[in-house]
Amino acid sequence: MPRTAAPPSALSTSPVPRVADRDRRRTSASVVLRSVLEHGPVARSTIARLTGLSPASVTDHCARLAGAGLVREAAVPRRSGGVGRPHLPVDLDTGHVVAGVHIAVPYTTVALLDLRGRVVVRRELKHEGTDPRRVLARAAEGLAALCAAVPGRRPLGVGVAVGGWVDRETGTVVEHELLGWREVAVRELLGARTGLPVHVDSHARALVNGERLFGRARGAGSVLHLFVGNVVDAAFASHDEVLHGPRSAAGAIAHLPVPGGGEPCGCGRTGCLQAELSERTLCRRARAAGVTGSTNPMHVVAAAAGGDAVARRLLVERARATGRAAALLLDVLNPETVVVTEVGVVHFEDCLAALREAAGKERTTQILPTSFPADSVLAVAGGSVVLDALFRDPLGAWPEVI
Numbered sequence: 001m002p003r004t005a006a007p008p009s010a011l012s013t014s015p016v017p018r019v020a021d022r023d024r025r026r027t028s029a030s031v032v033l034r035s036v037l038e039h040g041p042v043a044r045s046t047i048a049r050l051t052g053l054s055p056a057s058v059t060d061h062c063a064r065l066a067g068a069g070l071v072r073e074a075a076v077p078r079r080s081g082g083v084g085r086p087h088l089p090v091d092l093d094t095g096h097v098v099a100g101v102h103i104a105v106p107y108t109t110v111a112l113l114d115l116r117g118r119v120v121v122r123r124e125l126k127h128e129g130t131d132p133r134r135v136l137a138r139a140a141e142g143l144a145a146l147c148a149a150v151p152g153r154r155p156l157g158v159g160v161a162v163g164g165w166v167d168r169e170t171g172t173v174v175e176h177e178l179l180g181w182r183e184v185a186v187r188e189l190l191g192a193r194t195g196l197p198v199h200v201d202s203h204a205r206a207l208v209n210g211e212r213l214f215g216r217a218r219g220a221g222s223v224l225h226l227f228v229g230n231v232v233d234a235a236f237a238s239h240d241e242v243l244h245g246p247r248s249a250a251g252a253i254a255h256l257p258v259p260g261g262g263e264p265c266g267c268g269r270t271g272c273l274q275a276e277l278s279e280r281t282l283c284r285r286a287r288a289a290g291v292t293g294s295t296n297p298m299h300v301v302a303a304a305a306g307g308d309a310v311a312r313r314l315l316v317e318r319a320r321a322t323g324r325a326a327a328l329l330l331d332v333l334n335p336e337t338v339v340v341t342e343v344g345v346v347h348f349e350d351c352l353a354a355l356r357e358a359a360g361k362e363r364t365t366q367i368l369p370t371s372f373p374a375d376s377v378l379a380v381a382g383g384s385v386v387l388d389a390l391f392r393d394p395l396g397a398w399p400e401v402i
Contacts, residue, residue, distance in 0.1 A: 100382025163231030323358025
């Protein structure tokens with residue numbers, strides 16, 4: 001929560017006002033930048049009217065944001081009544097980019113995104129082992145190659161999204177069971193490799209922020225995001241704040257029991273959410289059914305799209321189990337909107353219908369698939385980590401350019 005200014009009577013005795021003023025300036029800059037994201041190209045006078053800030057304050061913030069490469073004047077002026085000086089609207093400077101890194105179990109996705117969260121270019125890097133230093137070194141090399149392919153667009157910063165337990169404040173992967181990572185200092189290691197500011201978060205929290213900034217959940221009062229991949233986790237946001245918990249441990253639902261589940265879990269129990277729903281389990285079941293010999297879930301999707309009834313049934317059953325898990329979370333959190341990132345739901349309407357039915361027919365309108373294309377969603381996850389930091393504190397995210 002931003003600090004509030006001290007009352008006038010306290011200003012002469014408290015050492016806090018200068019800090020509070022700086023925080024207030026950053027908060028106001030965030031409000032201005034979010035207004036440009038939402039309405040741009042938009043006149044400064046309109047921003048003042050929408051935000052309640054003074055025209056002078058809006059002009060000052062726009063100048064600072066332009067100096068940081070975040071906004072620019074739109075090319076075509078708009079005139080007011082045909083008289084006087086033209087009103088030059090401002091818009092996000094989408095000539096600038098951020099870098100996104102998403103670390104999955106079998107591969108890493110690297111990408112460049114513009115300031116509206118749109119993927120400019122991306123690449124997948126298959127893992128050659130899971131040693132974190134090697135994985136992060138290859139990610140840095142991949143980003144360098146993307147920058148070379150798009151000359152003149154050096155990223156403002158890097159966002160890293162990864163499954164498991166991620167401490168956002170320190171930029172550390174505390175634990176990722178499937179990768180075998182423990183206390184990996186991702187921010188430090190990737191920052192040293194790239195020379196850029198690095199922000200790190202879980203992929204579920206990254207995508208809940210992406211949905212609220214650029215997706216269908218814009219304007220929602222509360223949002224639950226459920227990510228179902230090899231790693232299964234969740235994130236909850238309410239009133240522009242994402243729940244993190246102590247050391248960012250919130251959202252760990254891997255061992256939530258799924259009603260009717262019987263899949264053995266490494267913890268010794270059966271029916272744990274991640275054991276039931278992971279892409280590894282989906283692919284193993286597909287291999288056992290003769291659908292594919294692959295460990296790639298997209299091959300199951302391709303078989304289903306090609307008319308394989310068994311592949312389609314496996315995906316629908318997985319979506320239905322996801323819906324049962326979503327019902328439990330809905331009962332506890334009662335969010336206004338639920339967004340699900342899961343391969344079957346992304347590609348097939350009957351999977352989405354099965355998920356919604358299992359979650360409860362009265363909740364159908366609350367549950368949405370991810371807003372982002374299936375081939376870009378992981379890139380958006382990585383980019384959303386750094387874009388969330390930018391839109392929350394545009395004057396502090398990269399102080400060296402302000």
